[in-house]
Amino acid sequence: MLGKLRIAIIGCGPGGLATALFLKRLGHEITIYEQYSEPLPVGSGLLIQPSGQSVLEMLGLLDSIKSLASPVHQLHGISVEQNRRALDMRYSNTGQGTSALGIHRASLFSTLLHAVEKAGVPIVVNSKLVTVEESGNLITPVFETGVSDASFDLLIDASGARSPVAAGKVKRLDYGAFWATVDMPEKHDLMPDALDQRYFRASQMAGIMPVGLNPATGNRGAAIFWSEKPENADRIIASGIDRFRKNYCDLWPEAEPFVSQLTSMEELNMAVYNHRTGRPSPSHRLIHVGDSWHCTSPQLGQGANMALIDAAALAMAFETSGSLLEVGEKYRKARMMHIRLYQILSIVFTPLYQSDSTFKPWIRDIVIHHFARLPIIRSLIAKTVSGTLALSSV
Ligand SMILES: Cc1cc2nc3c(=O)[nH]c(=O)nc-3n(C[C@H](O)[C@H](O)[C@H](O)COP(=O)(O)OP(=O)(O)OC[C@H]3O[C@@H](n4cnc5c(N)ncnc54)[C@H](O)[C@@H]3O)c2cc1C
Numbered sequence: 001m002l003g004k005l006r007i008a009i010i011g012c013g014p015g016g017l018a019t020a021l022f023l024k025r026l027g028h029e030i031t032i033y034e035q036y037s038e039p040l041p042v043g044s045g046l047l048i049q050p051s052g053q054s055v056l057e058m059l060g061l062l063d064s065i066k067s068l069a070s071p072v073h074q075l076h077g078i079s080v081e082q083n084r085r086a087l088d089m090r091y092s093n094t095g096q097g098t099s100a101l102g103i104h105r106a107s108l109f110s111t112l113l114h115a116v117e118k119a120g121v122p123i124v125v126n127s128k129l130v131t132v133e134e135s136g137n138l139i140t141p142v143f144e145t146g147v148s149d150a151s152f153d154l155l156i157d158a159s160g161a162r163s164p165v166a167a168g169k170v171k172r173l174d175y176g177a178f179w180a181t182v183d184m185p186e187k188h189d190l191m192p193d194a195l196d197q198r199y200f201r202a203s204q205m206a207g208i209m210p211v212g213l214n215p216a217t218g219n220r221g222a223a224i225f226w227s228e229k230p231e232n233a234d235r236i237i238a239s240g241i242d243r244f245r246k247n248y249c250d251l252w253p254e255a256e257p258f259v260s261q262l263t264s265m266e267e268l269n270m271a272v273y274n275h276r277t278g279r280p281s282p283s284h285r286l287i288h289v290g291d292s293w294h295c296t297s298p299q300l301g302q303g304a305n306m307a308l309i310d311a312a313a314l315a316m317a318f319e320t321s322g323s324l325l326e327v328g329e330k331y332r333k334a335r336m337m338h339i340r341l342y343q344i345l346s347i348v349f350t351p352l353y354q355s356d357s358t359f360k361p362w363i364r365d366i367v368i369h370h371f372a373r374l375p376i377i378r379s380l381i382a383k384t385v386s387g388t389l390a391l392s393s394v
Contacts, residue, residue, distance in 0.1 A: 001319065001320075001321075001322070002318060002321060002322065002323070002324070002327070004027055004028055004029060005028045005029070005152075005153040005154055005324075006028075006029045006031075006150075006151075006152045006153050006154075007023055007028050007029065007030050007031075007152055007153065007154045007155075007156060008030075008031050008032075008033060008139075008141055008148075008150070008152040008154075008155045008156070009023075009030060009031070009032045009033070009155075009156045009158055010032075010033050010129045010141065010155065010156070010157050010158060010159045010163075011032075011033075011034065011035075011157070011158035011159040011160060011290075011292070012032060012034040012039035012109075012113070012123065013109075013158060013159075013160055013290060013291070013304075013307065014108060014109070014112060014290065014304045014307045014308055015158040015160075015289040015290025015291070015292075015307030015308070015310060015311060016032060016156070016158030016159075016289070016290070017032075017109075017112035017113060017115075017116050018055065018059065018112060018307070018308050018311035018312070019156055019158060019289050019310075019311040019314060019315075020032055020116050020119075020121045021059050021112070021115055021116060021119060021121075021311075022058075022059070022311055022312065022314070022315035022318075023314075023315060023318065024116075024119045024120075024121055025119075025315075026315060026318055026319065028318075030121045030122075031121070031122050031124060031150065031152075032116070032121060032122070032123045032124070033123075033124050033127035033129065033141060033143070034123055034124070034125050034127060035126075035127065035128035035129070035159075036125060036126070037125050037126050038125060039109075039113060039123060039125070040109075041105040041106045041108070041109035041110075042105070042269070043105045043179060043269060043271060044104065044105060044179040044180060044181045044211070044223040044224075044225070044269070045102055045103065045104055045105065045179075045181065045209055045211035045221075045222075045223025046102075046103060046105055046108070046298070046301065046303075046304050047072060047100045047101070047102055047103075047195065047209070047301035047305075048065065048069065048100060048101040048103055048108070048304065048305060049100050049301060049302065049305045049385065049386050049387035049388075050091070050094070050096070050098040050099075050100070050386045050387065050388060051305050051308075051309055051386060051387030051388050051391055052304060052305030052308045052309070052387065053065075053098075053101065055305075055308040055309055055311065055312045056308065058312055059115065060115075061111055061112070061115060064111050065101065065103065065107070065108065065111055066101065068103060068104075068107035068111070068212050068213045069101035069102060069103035069107065069211070069212035069213075070101070070102045070103075070193065070210035070211060070212040070220070071099045071100070071101060071102075071193055072091075072099060072100040072101065072102045072193060072194065072195055072209060072210065073090065073091055073092065073099045073100075073193045073194065074088070074089065074090045074091070074191065074193065074194040074195070075087055075088075075089040075194065075195045075197075075301075075385060076088055076089075076191055076194050076195070076196050076197070077196070077197035077198065077199060077207075077353075078197075078198055078199070079199050079200075079201075079361065079364075079365050080198055080199065080200055080251060080252075081200055081201065082365055084365050085368065086199055086361070086364055086365050086368050087197060087353075087368060088368065088372060089372075089381050089382055089385050090378075090382060091382055091385075091386060092382075093375075093378045093379050093381070093382035094379065094382040094383050094386050094388070095379065096386075096388075098386060099193075100195075100301070100385075100386075101212070102195065102209045102210045102211045102212060102223070103211055103212050104181060104211045104212065104213060104214065104215055104221060104223070106215045107211075107212065107213055107215060108304065110215075126145075127141075127143045127145070127148075128143055128144040128145075129141050129142070129143060129157075129159060129164055129165065130142055130143060130144055130164050131164060131165060132155055132165055132286060133147065134283055134285060134286075137153065138151040138152065138153065138285075139151065139152055139153075139154065139155045139283070139285040139286060140152070141155060152285075153285065153324070154285050154286075154287065154324060155285060155286050155287075156287050156288075156289055156314075157286060157287070157288045157289065157292045158288075158289040158290050158292060158307070159292050160290065160291040160292055160295070161274040161276065161291040161292070161295040162274075163288070163291075163292035165281075165286065165292075166276070166278045166288055166292045166293065167278050167279040167280070167281060167282075168276050168277060168278040168279045169276065170274045170275070170276040170295070171274065171275045171276065172230070172272060172273075172274055173272075173273040173274065173275055173297050173350065173354070174229060174354070174355065174356070175227050175228065175229055175273065175297075175354035175355070176227075176228060176229070176230050176233075176270060176271050176272040176273050177205075177225045177226060177227045177228060177270070177271055177273075178225060178226045178228055178233075178236070178244075178268040178269065178270050178271075179223060179224070179225045179268065179269050179270075179271055180223070180224055180225075180262060180267050180268045180269070181211065181214055181216065181221050181222070181223055181224075182214070182221065182222055182224060182258050182259075182261040182262065183214055183217055183219045183220065183221055183222070183261060184210060184214075184219070184220040184221060184222045185257035185258060185261075187257065188254070188257045188258065189254045190208060190254060190255070190258075193210065194209075195207065195208075195209035195301075196208055196209070197353075198251050198252040198255075199353065199361065200251060201357075201358055201361045202351065202352060202353055202354055202355045202356070202357060202360055202361040202364070203227075203355070203356055204227060204251055205225075205226070205227035205353055205354060206224075206225070206226050206227070206248055206251050206252050206255060207224070207225045208222055208223070208224050208225075208255060208258055209222065209223050210222050211223050222258055224248075224255070224258050224259065226244070226247075226248055226268075227353075227354050228270065230270065230272050233270040236265075237265045237270075240265065241262055241263060241264055241265050244259075244262070244265065244268070245259045245260065245262060271298075273296075273297040273298065274291075274295050275295060275296050275297065275343075275346065275347070276291075276294065276295050277294055277339070277340070277343045278292065278293045278294060280328070280332055281328075284324045284325045284327075284328045285324065287314065287327075287328060287331065289307060289310045289311060289314060290303075290306065290307030290310055290311075291303060291307065293310065293339070294306065294339045294342075294343055296342065296343060296346035296347075296350075297346055297350040297354065299346065299349055299350045299353055299354065300342065300345060300346055300349065300384070300385065301385065302342050302346075302387055305387045306338075306339065306342065306387075309335070309338070309387075309391070310331075310335060313331055313334040313335050314327070314331050316330075316334065317330035317331040317334065337390050338389075338390050338391050341389060341390045342387075345384065352364040
């Protein structure tokens with residue numbers, strides 16, 4: 001087991017915060033650096049899969065998270081052109097009695113942040129990492145404001161998809177999405193406890209999912225999203241909220257009680273999606289966690305879960321290693337297969353739901369409609385989405 005180390009963690013996302021909690025517990029001296037003037041969650045809802053829930057349970061946070069979230073038992077989607085089911089995934093098909101949790105990003109963030117503060121981990125804000133310097137047995141972060149006064153035994157990069165020190169190119173995906181959070185209407189005709197979507201081929205996609213507490217209003221909330229190309233974002237914003245609501249409801253009339261709550265385009269955020277499978281860092285004093293190592297389109301709903309699993313796997317590598325070199329090797333070995341599998345699945349599946357192709361959505365509709373009913377395929381799809389396929393125990 002390693003002695004007490006001085007560790008810098010870059011980034012206050014789920015990956016950075018969870019890593020800080022695990023490594024603080026192991027007795028290390030942790031400092032988190034965050035680029036913004038205060039740590040803030042960006043975006044709307046996300047799904048915490050059974051894989052991510054098991055990590056939150058290890059951190060003793062699962063009950064708090066459940067109290068802020070909504071159970072999501074099913075992912076469902078209809079191709080409106082054919083009026084055919086193009087997605088039907090029930091968590092019950094895993095045979096493991098689990099479901100996902102729909103949660104607002106701010107609820108996940110505030111739960112992790114509160115635990116980090118309670119554990120006494122300092123967060124240094126206004127610290128945007130630009131590079132690192134290594135000399136002898138130490139690594140030093142270099143921020144926009146200059147070289148840090150403090151040097152560390154290890155620097156953990158959890159700065160997300162746009163990490164300045166990650167190896168491997170980030171590919172911006174053709175489609176992103178507008179996202180917003182609204183209150184769950186008292187009456188609606190959508191499926192309860194489901195992430196529901198409507199598609200026109202793969203060029204239009206609208207989705208709604210329950211997120212438990214809406215932090216802006218204190219009511220039960222729902223995340224709504226609309227697939228769009230980033231280069232169209234300014235034009236859509238300029239066209240105004242009435243046009244946005246009309247387009248959404250033309251595709252999906254039953255979404256009206258949700259979409260009618262939007263009063264301005266300012267309530268929507270355009271999210272850009274990226275893909276990267278990073279290469280391992282050549283230095284054993286620099287380790288990547290979460291999106292800084294591997295980011296994908298959120299179509300499979302895995303990113304935050306993968307970041308949480310990375311954090312748990314890294315802690316396990318710390319517990320069983322005698323040197324930092326060994327930590328890096330064990331951590332990569334524990335995570336590599338799971339990450340590779342989900343990176344490939346994301347490359348294969350994302351264009352079926354977000355692309356200009358007419359052929360790929362046609363394949364999607366035929367395959368899902370006919371083959372996803374087979375029990376063995378149903379179970380495989382459910383385990384894939386749960387995040388547990390090829391997952392070595394963490
Ligand atoms: C619209 C959308 C929907 C999504 N839905 C889901 C879902 O349903 N389920 C799911 O599991 N995942 C989902 N994801 C993916 C998920 O949000 C990410 O995979 C996850 O947040 C990655 O966590 P992270 O900690 O690695 O990075 P991030 O959450 O990106 O956090 C990075 C942190 O580092 C800080 N930072 C960045 N650069 C620097 C720097 N240079 N110096 C200092 N600090 C820096 C940032 O400010 C931030 O605090 C979704 C993503 C998007 C965009």
